[in-house]
Amino acid sequence: MTLTSRVLRALAPCQTGTLTLLLLAAFTLTVSQALAHNVTAGDAGYIQEIWGVKIIPFIYLGAKHMVTGYDHILFLLGVVFFLYKMKDVGIYVSLFAIGHSITMLLGVWYGWGINAYIIDAIIGLSVVYKALDNLGYYQKWFGFQPNTKAATLIFGLFHGTGLATKILEYDIPQDGLLANLLAFNVGVEVGQLLALAVILIVMGYWRRHPDFMRQATVANLVMMGLGIWLTGYQIAGFIAST
Numbered sequence: 001m002t003l004t005s006r007v008l009r010a011l012a013p014c015q016t017g018t019l020t021l022l023l024l025a026a027f028t029l030t031v032s033q034a035l036a037h038n039v040t041a042g043d044a045g046y047i048q049e050i051w052g053v054k055i056i057p058f059i060y061l062g063a064k065h066m067v068t069g070y071d072h073i074l075f076l077l078g079v080v081f082f083l084y085k086m087k088d089v090g091i092y093v094s095l096f097a098i099g100h101s102i103t104m105l106l107g108v109w110y111g112w113g114i115n116a117y118i119i120d121a122i123i124g125l126s127v128v129y130k131a132l133d134n135l136g137y138y139q140k141w142f143g144f145q146p147n148t149k150a151a152t153l154i155f156g157l158f159h160g161t162g163l164a165t166k167i168l169e170y171d172i173p174q175d176g177l178l179a180n181l182l183a184f185n186v187g188v189e190v191g192q193l194l195a196l197a198v199i200l201i202v203m204g205y206w207r208r209h210p211d212f213m214r215q216a217t218v219a220n221l222v223m224m225g226l227g228i229w230l231t232g233y234q235i236a237g238f239i240a241s242t
Contacts, residue, residue, distance in 0.1 A: 053176035055183045062187020065163070066195060071123050071230060072159060073195050078130030078223055079152055080199060081216065084207075092152050093196060099156020100163070101185050107164025108172070108181055116169075117238035119162045124234060126155040127227030131220045163188075 066072055079096060083089045106112065129151065132138065139145055172180065206212055 051173050051175050053179045055179065058180045058183035059187035059190065062184040062189075063191035063194070064187075065184075066188045066191025071120070071127065071162075072192070073199075074127045074223060074226060075123075075130060075155065075159070076192070076195060077199055078127060078134060078220070080196070080203065081134050081220070089196075089200070092149065093192070095149055095153040096156040096159070097189055097192065099153045099158075100160040100188065103157045103160030104163045104167075104188070105160075105181055105185060107161055108167050109178070111168060112161070113165050113168045114161055115238065116162070116165050117234045117241065119158065119165055121231045121234035121238070122158050123155075123162050124227050124230030124232075126158060127230065128224050129155070129227075131224035131227060134220045135217065135224070 076093070076096070079092050080089050083092060103112075133146065133148065133151070167184075206215075209215075
């Protein structure tokens with residue numbers, strides 16, 4: 001066996017984990033260009049100008065929001081990080097989807113709005129919370145394990161509130177509002193399933209490597225750091241806006 005092949009063989013177990021860490025770190029290079037739950041200028045203009053029921057466009061907009069929502073994806077990654085059974089994945093993702101759907105739909109329908117900076121700071125903290133949970137720090141620091149299912153549902157409610165707050169800024173026409181909101185929510189869930197599929201494929205390969213647990217610790221520390229950064233970014237935005 002040549003020296004080159006030996007080096008490549010030694011590095012192979014780390015490739016998937018390293019790629020995942022690089023993808024996580026890449027969020028820090030792009031997140032400063034947009035706020036969480038941001039709606040692009042083109043999408044905002046479309047939302048404001050349309051009238052009546054537009055099922056397919058709103059499904060597309062919902063899916064686009066989810067697959068480009070770095071805060072959602074980070075939290076989702078944290079939720080499934082150590083879930084090995086599809087049954088458990090289904091339960092937790094469903095709880096997140098239920099929470100997300102409830103507050104998004106009701107928030108827009110009834111006009112519930114919270115300052116976008118504040119709610120997005122809380123969403124950043126949800127990423128920090130999940131990373132700390134994955135690292136086992138609650139057991140180490142406090143000697144107990146929070147109810148992970150309840151936490152997933154609760155943070156799902158916050159994530160949905162964040163989306164509702166952003167949508168309310170664009171004054172969606174009342175004609176066809178309910179149907180369009182339901183279509184948007186369907187799109188969000190489609191986007192979530194697409195993001196989840198990619199995450200599970202990557203995690204499936206990564207978990208086979210002998211260095212997974214060591215790299216998992218680093219990955220969750222990176223995730224925690226990104227959550228802290230997101231929170232600080234939103235708090236700074238709130239202070240600057242007041």
